[in-house]
Amino acid sequence: MLTSKLILMSFTWVIALLVSISLRAAGIVHPNPFHINHFLVWLLVFGPSLFLLIYFLLKRSFSLNPSI
Secondary structure, eight states, X not given: OOOHHHHHHHHHHHHHHHHHXXXXXXXXXXXXXXXXXXXXXXXXXXXXXXXXXXXXXHHHHHHOOTTO
């Protein structure tokens, strides 16, 4: 039985696998150490949570019933 939790879990694992494969391929193509872009690191760490925060705030603001 497919549930939304199973679909979400599968989607998360597939995305993680694709990221892992792409990072491995990038490491093979560019074996030298790379310079770290600190903005990119902060974006990767906090970007998804900020995106979800903005999404839920916008969803809440558009779904409120104005007659209450």
